[in-house]
Amino acid sequence: MSLELILxxxxxxxxxxxxxxxxxxxxxxxxxxxxxxxxxxxAIFYLLLDAPFIALSQIAVYAGAIMVLxxxxxxxxxxxxxxxxxxxxQLVWPLAMGILLLVQGVFLVIQRVGRxxxxxxxxxxxxxxxxxxxxxxxxxxxPFQVTAVLLLVAMIGAIVLSxxxxxxQEA
Amino acid sequence: xxITDFSVILPVTLxxxxxxxxxxxxxxxxxxxxxxxALLAAxxxxxxxxxxxxxxxxxxxxxxxxxxxxxxxSNFLNVLFLLTGLFGVALSYRYNQRAQIERGEYYPLLxxxxxxxxxxxxxxxxxxxxxxxxxxSFPLYILSAFAYPRxxxxxxxxxYFLLGAFASGFVVYGIALTFGASGxxxxxxxxxxxxxxxANLPLxxxxxxxxxxxxxxxxxxxxxxxxxPDVYQGAPTSVTAFMxxxxxxxxxxxxxxxxxxxxxxxxxxxxxxxxILAAVTMLFxxxxxxxxxxxKRMLAYSSIAQAGYLLMAFAPFEIEAARTMAVAGALxxxxxxxxxxxxxxxxxxxxxxxxxxxxxxxxxxGLARRSPWLAAxxxxxxxxLTGLPPTLGLVGKIYLFRAVIEGGxxxxxxxxxxxxxxxxxxxxxxxxxxxxxxxxxxVEREWWLEFAIxxxxxxxxxxxxxxxxxxxxxxxxxxxxx
Numbered sequence: 001m002s003l004e005l006i007l008x009x010x011x012x013x014x015x016x017x018x019x020x021x022x023x024x025x026x027x028x029x030x031x032x033x034x035x036x037x038x039x040x041x042x043a044i045f046y047l048l049l050d051a052p053f054i055a056l057s058q059i060a061v062y063a064g065a066i067m068v069l070x071x072x073x074x075x076x077x078x079x080x081x082x083x084x085x086x087x088x089x090q091l092v093w094p095l096a097m098g099i100l101l102l103v104q105g106v107f108l109v110i111q112r113v114g115r116x117x118x119x120x121x122x123x124x125x126x127x128x129x130x131x132x133x134x135x136x137x138x139x140x141x142x143p144f145q146v147t148a149v150l151l152l153v154a155m156i157g158a159i160v161l162s163x164x165x166x167x168x169q170e171a
Numbered sequence: 172x173x174i175t176d177f178s179v180i181l182p183v184t185l186x187x188x189x190x191x192x193x194x195x196x197x198x199x200x201x202x203x204x205x206x207x208x209a210l211l212a213a214x215x216x217x218x219x220x221x222x223x224x225x226x227x228x229x230x231x232x233x234x235x236x237x238x239x240x241x242x243x244x245s246n247f248l249n250v251l252f253l254l255t256g257l258f259g260v261a262l263s264y265r266y267n268q269r270a271q272i273e274r275g276e277y278y279p280l281l282x283x284x285x286x287x288x289x290x291x292x293x294x295x296x297x298x299x300x301x302x303x304x305x306x307x308s309f310p311l312y313i314l315s316a317f318a319y320p321r322x323x324x325x326x327x328x329x330x331y332f333l334l335g336a337f338a339s340g341f342v343v344y345g346i347a348l349t350f351g352a353s354g355x356x357x358x359x360x361x362x363x364x365x366x367x368x369x370a371n372l373p374l375x376x377x378x379x380x381x382x383x384x385x386x387x388x389x390x391x392x393x394x395x396x397x398x399x400p401d402v403y404q405g406a407p408t409s410v411t412a413f414m415x416x417x418x419x420x421x422x423x424x425x426x427x428x429x430x431x432x433x434x435x436x437x438x439x440x441x442x443x444x445x446x447i448l449a450a451v452t453m454l455f456x457x458x459x460x461x462x463x464x465x466x467k468r469m470l471a472y473s474s475i476a477q478a479g480y481l482l483m484a485f486a487p488f489e490i491e492a493a494r495t496m497a498v499a500g501a502l503x504x505x506x507x508x509x510x511x512x513x514x515x516x517x518x519x520x521x522x523x524x525x526x527x528x529x530x531x532x533x534x535x536x537g538l539a540r541r542s543p544w545l546a547a548x549x550x551x552x553x554x555x556l557t558g559l560p561p562t563l564g565l566v567g568k569i570y571l572f573r574a575v576i577e578g579g580x581x582x583x584x585x586x587x588x589x590x591x592x593x594x595x596x597x598x599x600x601x602x603x604x605x606x607x608x609x610x611x612x613x614v615e616r617e618w619w620l621e622f623a624i625x626x627x628x629x630x631x632x633x634x635x636x637x638x639x640x641x642x643x644x645x646x647x648x649x650x651x652x653x
Contacts, residue, residue, distance in 0.1 A: 104377070142180070142235040146290065146302040149187055150309065153283050156194070157313035160276045161328075 004048060011048075015041040027081045028074045032067060039063040053129045179234030179241045182223045182249055183289050189215035190282035197275030205273055209264045212278035213257060216285065220253040237357050239293040243648035247502055248292030248424050251509060252417065256285040258513045259413035261623035265615070266409045266520050272318045281413065284310035288421040292428075297346045297356040300425055304342060304389065307421050308335050311414050315406040321527075327405025334398045338388035345381030348374055358432055365434075372437075379434050379441060383448075386429075389422030390478045393452040403471035408523055411467065412516030415474050416509045423481055423505060430485060431498050431649075438488040445485035446583050452479030453590040461597050466519055466530040469597060470512075473556060476594060477508050483571050483587060487578015495649055497578065500570030502645040503638075507563035507631070511555040514627035517620055518549045524613035535601050536610030545614065545621075546605040548628035553598040555631050558591050563631045566638045 015038055022034035039062045046055035136144055177184070193211055200207060227246040234240065259281055267273045287307030294300040312335060316328020350356050352374035353364040364370040388395040403411045430441065456476030463469035484501035487493035522538070523530050539546040555564030568591065575584045604610075634641055 139236055140238075140298070142238045143296075143298045143302055146299070146306060149283070149286075150302060150306050152191075153280065153306065153309045153313075156276055156280065157309060160274060160280075160313060161316055161319060 008045075008048060011041045011044055015045075028079050029071065032070050032074060035070075036063050036067050039067070053132060175232055176234040178226070179232050179239055179293070182219045182226070182253075183286050183293070185222065186215060186219045186282055186286040186289065189219075190279040190286065193282065194276065194279040197279075200275075205275065206264065206268070208275060208278050209260055212282060213260045215282060216253050216256045216260065220250065220257070223249040223253060233295065237359060238296045238299050239290070240295045241293060243650065244428070244502075245289075245293040247645060247648035248420070249289050251420060251506060252285055252288040252292065255288070255413065255417045255420065255509055255513075256281065258509075258517075258623055258627070259285075259409070259417070261619045262412050262513070262517050262520055263409035264619045265617040266407070266523075266620075269615070270318055270407055270409075270526055272407055274317070277314070277317065280310035280314055284314075284413075284417065288417055288424070291421045292424045294425075294428060295358050297349060297358070297361075297429070300429065301339075301342055301346060304385075304421075304425065305339060307418065308339070308389070311410070311418060314410040315402055315414070317410060318407045323405035324407060325405075327402045330398055330405075331402045334388065338385045338395070340385075341381045341388075342385030345378045345383075345385060348378030348381060350378075352378055358429065362432070362435070375434075376437055376440050379430070379437055380444075382429060383426075383441075383444075386422050386426045387448070390419050390426065390481070391475050392448055392478045392482055393455040393475065396452075396456070396475045396478075399475055400468045400471040403474070404465065404467045404529070408467070408516060408520050412513055412520070415470070415516060416512045419474065419478060419481075420505050420509060423501065426485065427498055427501060430488075431494075435488070442486055442488040445482060445488070446580055449479050449482035449486060450583055450586045452476065452482060453586060454479075457590040457593045457597075461593065463597070464531050464533075466532055466534070469532065470515060470519070473594070473597070474512065476590065477512075477556065479590070480504065480568065480571060480587060481508070483575050483583060486580050486583055487574055490578050493574050493578035495646070496570065497574035498649045499642065499645040500567065500574050502648060503570055503642055504564075504567035506641070506645075507555060507567040510627045510631050511552045511562075511564055514548060514552040514624050514631070515556070517624040517627070518545060518552070521545060521615050521617065521620055521624070522612055524615055532601060532604060533608075534610070534612055535604040536608035536612065538605040538610070538612050538614070541612055542614045545624070548624050549605060550602050551628040551631050553602055557595045557598045559595070561632055561635050563635045563638065566635050566642075570642065 018034045018038040018041065022031045022038065025031045025034060039058060043055040043058040043063065046052075046058060189212075193208065193215070196211060197205070197208060223246060226241065227243075227250075229241070231240065231242045260278065263277065263281070267277060284307050287303050287305070287310070290299065290303035290306060294303050312328055312332040315331050316325050318324035319328075346356060349361065352371040353361045354369075355361055355364065361370070361375075365372075365375070384395060388398075391399040403415065406414065430437075430445075434441065453476055456472050456474075456479055460469055460472035460476060463472060481501055481504055484497040484504075487497050519530060522534060535549075538549070551562060554560075555562035558564045558568040568587075572584045572587060575581075575587070
């Protein structure tokens with residue numbers, strides 16, 4: 001087993017464990033911190049795939065900016081902990097489904113023909129931000145633009161739903 | 172970017188730009204002039220409709236390096252989506268004033284959603300499919316919660332958003348697996364890699380299955396329908412009307428494009444699954460709808476059941492001739508469904524005088540005496556949804572059933588026919604209530620609303636008498652798809 005493969009499995013376990021921890025934790029702050037670790041381990045995946053630029057954006061944008069906002073919101077609203085204990089009976093079905101999915105996934109991996117899976121294909125072209133920018137503004141120009149509209153719509157939504165108009169208070 | 176790129180995407184661009192300008196126009200309009208925004212929104216939709224119709228004569232053209240295409244399929248759907256938008260504006264115009272949700276952002280959001288739907292019809296790359304899905308969904312999440320001091324509306328918005336985001340996760344994961352299996356997100360290249368034998372079929376099947384879950388949520392197919400009754404009931408009725416027709420059509424556009432065009436190689440694996448999904452959706456939707464007394468919930472379950480009939484189009488996928496007819500039949504049925512759905516929601520809006528009280532089926536009693544034309548129109552829509560003559564619904568169902576039988580799935584057609592009989596019970600119950608029971612329903616008189624209802628009813632009846640040109644258009648639309 002190569003060093004890279006060992007690293008991959010260690011990271012994969014950490015990523016899955018922190019994702020589960022985020023879901024199962026009763027404290028919102030812990031959940032957020034689990035999510036940070038999850039983001040970081042995903043970022044290291046990107047590094048393994050020779051994409052340092054994406055890895056660093058992942059850390060800067062998700063683990064950094066977005067998570068800090070999350071934590072601010074959690075603390076402002078004051079929803080640090082959920083009351084009550086975790087109800088394990090509720091989890092039986094999701095767990096069963098998850099295990100089923102996992103078994104299917106393992107089955108697929110065993111069944112797959114290794115050579116025609118593109119996941120492991122690493123390309124040096126992703127390491128250079130300028131090359132990435134070129135792809136983004138040529139091949140993926142349209143998705144890029146549509147994303148901009150999407151963010152605009154999301155912003156309008158946030159403003160509309162949080163702004164309370166005077167006429168509503170009167171009515 | 173060339174002129175062709177721009178011309179392919181012109182209708183979507185125009186609508187997006189119009190929506191952005193509309194957003195600013197609200198700033199300069201005094202509060203009393205706000206109804207004017209509806210007119211501007213309708214004007215934008217009509218302009219785009221004109222351009223789409225003018226483009227319909229043009230040949231197949233890809234744009235942005237194969238990210239989007241313009242073909243007969245996208246033209247047909249563009250027209251359908253723009254009509255959906257126009258109906259949506261007509262139904263919202265007075266209702267929003269009554270419900271005091273006349274915020275300036277309403278119509279821009281509606282236009283953004285229509286733009287997303289149109290992009291969905293034109294998408295030829297899974298990344299664009301995903302972005303279009305989000306672009307059409309985001310405004311719907313927001314609009315569902317638009318009557319926000321009212322808890323039901325807030326609940327509807329939140330529920331739709333959370334479950335919708337969850338479904339989007341499935342779509343993204345499906346796209347990732349598809350990319351892993353074939354090395355591309357471009358639909359044409361996925362097909363090519365399958366044909367060349369270089370794609371990993373088990374992984375591709377897994378990806379397709381995940382995509383199916385995500386799209387199944389959008390079209391409200393069983394078992395991904397949980398959100399539908401609550402959201403349809405809680406959202407402002409004008410939004411529900413738009414959502415019931417538009418989101419469903421767009422979901423089917425995605426299904427038809429992706430599963431019809433990109434994954435024919437998976438037909439053997441997927442078509443039994445699709446057939447079971449269709450059967451379960453028809454059975455479940457129709458049987459639960461029988462037990463409903465709340466009008467909005469009944470129509471919600473009816474729309475789930477209608478998704479089942481549309482899913483039948485994916486069953487006969489292994490046989491080439493049946494496939495073309497099935498997809499054309501699905502397009503035809505989508506048009507029939509859009510008209511009947513909008514019409515019946517329009518009648519609900521007309522009867523919903525007291526917005527805090529849920530409209531029940533009993534409230535239709537005596538409508539025939541109080542307002543005979545409205546009752547007649549409602550009868551047409553109910554007949555069309557059941558699939559009885561003389562309506563488009565019947566013609567659409569005949570096309571779908573014929574395709575299914577030719578595809579060799581007689582059992583599915585039998586289930587479809589039987590569940591149609593079940594659906595007759597709850598659809599015709601409303602007709603009986605309107606014509607044979609005494610009652611004093613309160614009816615809102617609104618010119619735009621009545622015009623929209625009337626137009627939908629007239630088209631539903633008149634076109635059904637001579638449906639062949641329309642079906643030929645649908646057939647022409649799917650010809651290039653395969």
